Structure formats: C-alpha cells, structure tokens
Amino acid sequence: MADIDVVIVGAGIVGLATAASFARSGQSTIVLEKNPSFGEETSSRNSEVIHAGMYYPTDSLKAQLCVEGNRLIYDYCKPRGIMANAIGKLIVATSDAEVAGLHDIYARGIENGLAALELIDAQKIKSLEPAIKAIAAIYSPTSGIVDSHSVMLACLGELEDGGGALVRSSPFIGAKQKNGEWEISVGGDEPTSITAKTLVLSAGLWSDKAAANVIGLDANFIPKMHYAKGNYFRYMGKAPFSHLIYPMPSVGGLGIHLTPDAAGHARFGPDAQAVEVLDYQVDVTKKPIFAESIRAYWPELDESLLTPDYAGIRPKIGNALHEFVDFQILDETNHGLGGLICLFGIDSPGLTSSFAIANKVLRRAKNL
Numbered sequence: 001m002a003d004i005d006v007v008i009v010g011a012g013i014v015g016l017a018t019a020a021s022f023a024r025s026g027q028s029t030i031v032l033e034k035n036p037s038f039g040e041e042t043s044s045r046n047s048e049v050i051h052a053g054m055y056y057p058t059d060s061l062k063a064q065l066c067v068e069g070n071r072l073i074y075d076y077c078k079p080r081g082i083m084a085n086a087i088g089k090l091i092v093a094t095s096d097a098e099v100a101g102l103h104d105i106y107a108r109g110i111e112n113g114l115a116a117l118e119l120i121d122a123q124k125i126k127s128l129e130p131a132i133k134a135i136a137a138i139y140s141p142t143s144g145i146v147d148s149h150s151v152m153l154a155c156l157g158e159l160e161d162g163g164g165a166l167v168r169s170s171p172f173i174g175a176k177q178k179n180g181e182w183e184i185s186v187g188g189d190e191p192t193s194i195t196a197k198t199l200v201l202s203a204g205l206w207s208d209k210a211a212a213n214v215i216g217l218d219a220n221f222i223p224k225m226h227y228a229k230g231n232y233f234r235y236m237g238k239a240p241f242s243h244l245i246y247p248m249p250s251v252g253g254l255g256i257h258l259t260p261d262a263a264g265h266a267r268f269g270p271d272a273q274a275v276e277v278l279d280y281q282v283d284v285t286k287k288p289i290f291a292e293s294i295r296a297y298w299p300e301l302d303e304s305l306l307t308p309d310y311a312g313i314r315p316k317i318g319n320a321l322h323e324f325v326d327f328q329i330l331d332e333t334n335h336g337l338g339g340l341i342c343l344f345g346i347d348s349p350g351l352t353s354s355f356a357i358a359n360k361v362l363r364r365a366k367n368l
C-alpha cells in the first residue's frame with residue numbers, strides 16, 4: 001500500500017490550488033518544494049491580474065480554464081476576505097491601425113462567453129479614465145486584481161487542515177513506477193523516498209527537468225522549454241487611474257500594461273523578451289522603451305518617475321514568443337503511465353486559471 005495518496009511537485013499557485021483540491025476530496029496529499037518557501041518563483045513574479053479570457057482561441061484550454069478560473073478565484077477569495085477586486089480593464093486602441101485588431105479580440109471574447117464585454121468609444125473612455133488617450137477600447141468588467149500570496153497561503157491552510165503538508169527545501173529528484181505505485185526520490189538535507197498513488201508534476205519553469213527524471217516517460221511527451229522574461233517598472237508619482245489599462249497585445253505578451261494600486265501609484269509591465277537563463281534582474285536599459293510604449297496611451301507620463309521594480313519569467317513551450325501555445329495537462333491517456341499527471345507551459349493566464357486547472361487535475365486523477 002502506498003505511503004500517501006498524492007504527491008505534488010511544486011508549491012506555486014497551481015501546485016497549491018491542486019493540493020487544496022485533493023485535500024478537500026479527502027486524499028492524503030503532500031507538496032514537495034525545492035525552495036525554502038512556497039510561491040517564490042513565477043507565482044510571485046507576475047501582474048496579479050485576474051483575466052477574463054478574451055485573448056485565447058475558443059477551443060483552447062487557456063480560454064476554457066481562464067473563463068472558469070476567473071469565476072472560481074473571485075468565489076474563493078470573497079468568503080476568506082482575500083483581496084480580489086473586479087476593478088475592470090480597458091484594452092485600448094490608440095490608432096486607426098489598431099481598431100480592427102481590437103474588434104477581433106472583442107469578437108473572440110464574445111465567442112468565449114464573455115457577454116459583459118463592451119466596445120466603447122473615445123468619449124466613454126474619457127469618462128472612465130480622463131488621462132487616457134485612445135480612440136476605441138474594450139471594457140471588461142470582470143477583469144481585476146488579486147492578492148496571490150494570500151490565495152497561496154489559504155490553499156496551504158486547506159492542505160494542512162486536511163492533514164497534508166508542504167515539505168520545504170525538498171526537491172523532487174525522480175520517480176519510477178513499482179507495483180502500480182510511484183516510488184519518489186526526494187533530495188534536500190535528509191534525502192528520502194516515498195510511495196504515492198498519484199504523482200502530479202507542477203514544476204513551472206523546471207517542469208521539463210522534473211519530467212525527464214520520471215523513468216518510463218517517453219521523451220516525446222516532454223516539450224522543449226523556453227523562457228520569456230518580463231520586466232516591470234513602478235511609477236513613483238501619482239497615476240490617476242482606477243482601471244487596468246492594456247494596450248493591444250504585442251509579440252510574446254499582452255503589452256506593457258498599467259496596474260493601479262491602492263496608494264494611487266501604478267506598475268507598468270511586463271514586456272516580453274526571450275532569454276536563455278533564469279535571471280530576475282530588471283533590465284534598466286528598457287526604461288525608454290517602456291516610456292515610449294506607455295506614452296502611446298498616457299501622454300502625460302513623466303519618464304523620470306519610472307523606477308525598476310521586479311521581473312518574472314514565463315515558462316513557454318513551443319516557439320518562445322511568436323505563436324499561441326496552449327497549456328498542456330498530460331495524463332495516462334496521453335503518455336500511458338497510470339497515476340502521473342504532468343503540467344507544462346503554465347504561463348499566463350495560469351494564476352487566473354489555477355482553481356480550474358486544479359479541478360481538471362483532480363478529475364483526471366479520478367479518471368472522470
């Protein structure tokens with residue numbers, strides 16, 4: 001008999017939401033994390049935006065899980081007193097050349113079930129955000145911001161309430177199947193091994209490396225990982241905005257957008273740049289490029305008040321920047337190994353989708 005029902009590798013938002021789901025369903029669960037604490041990588045280096053789901057092709061997992069996850073994350077936060085505010089978002093077109101693309105995003109959003117989206121004109125934009133210069137926009141009332149650290153903390157609490165545990169500074173070394181169970185090697189100060197019925201790999205930027213250490217997993221099921229870095233700059237002056245402001249999407253990302261904060265300041269970013277190494281230093285040479293991009297929709301920007309903030313790195317699979325690539329959630333029906341679920345390419349909107357991904361993993365583990 002296995003030591004435990006479920007081992008999850010990776011304590012980011014997705015691993016923890018998944019662990020909470022398993023714990024809620026009565027399964028004994030542990031999460032292995034190589035770092036000293038949870039959420040120290042991509043889950044704490046993002047925009048903390050709850051997306052609505054208008055950017056992604058309708059049949060994609062990203063569209064389905066983002067739309068479902070948007071509702072689930074607000075529902076999760078409300079009774080727990082976690083900040084999740086639907087402050088609304090404007091995607092702005094600043095020139096005639098951008099209007100057709102804006103209409104395409106709107107049409108896709110409607111197709112994805114976002115009935116509340118509105119196309120608005122320059123006058124309505126001015127009434128919502130007087131400082132913005134744009135000729136047309138999409139208004140998305142269900143987009144918002146969330147305190148993702150508190151969400152992770154709440155999921156950890158649920159895991160522990162269900163008798164599970166986060167095992168810190170304990171890297172997953174590898175796994176092999178034995179008598180229908182997974183024998184899992186764990187590193188760290190006191191290396192050990194544990195057996196589990198279900199093994200979930202939710203290792204973010206390291207998911208290819210973790211999967212490569214599962215004996216018997218065909219390498220054809222392990223996608224090549226690329227990294228796409230995103231820098232953020234903070235605006236140290238007053239930023240007179242109450243909504244999320246997004247330009248039209250650019251190569252590899254959603255464009256250098258504005259996230260207002262409660263103190264009346266704002267954060268701008270991320271950009272998107274293919275990188276080879278995991279280096280979180282903000283590239284300060286990007287400041288003039290940020291300023292030019294922001295001025296397209298906020299001409300009053302004072303560039304001298306932009307200051308380097310932080311950077312995050314997207315785990316991209318497929319062509320790093322240039323093509324749409326969906327989330328991959330692979331189970332026995334894909335790779336033939338019972339009790340193994342592998343998550344790859346959980347870049348944006350992975351935070352928004354986290355509870356929907358968790359539900360999907362739970363259903364796959366139960367063969368539903």
Ligand SMILES: Cc1cc2nc3c(=O)[nH]c(=O)nc-3n(C[C@H](O)[C@H](O)[C@H](O)COP(=O)(O)OP(=O)(O)OC[C@H]3O[C@@H](n4cnc5c(N)ncnc54)[C@H](O)[C@@H]3O)c2cc1C
Nearest residue numbers: 010012013014034043046047049172204230312350351352
């Ligand atoms: C710049 C940027 C902006 C973004 N903005 C948004 C946004 O506004 N909204 C949104 O919805 N999404 C956004 N995203 C995407 C979102 O942040 C991610 O999809 C999400 O955080 C992924 O969570 P995760 O748990 O899969 O990965 P991670 O947070 O990377 O967690 C994986 C964990 O696995 C651990 N791990 C790896 N290997 C091992 C091992 N061998 N043993 C043990 N542990 C291991 C790591 O240490 C890490 O803690 C953004 C991403 C970036 C980079």
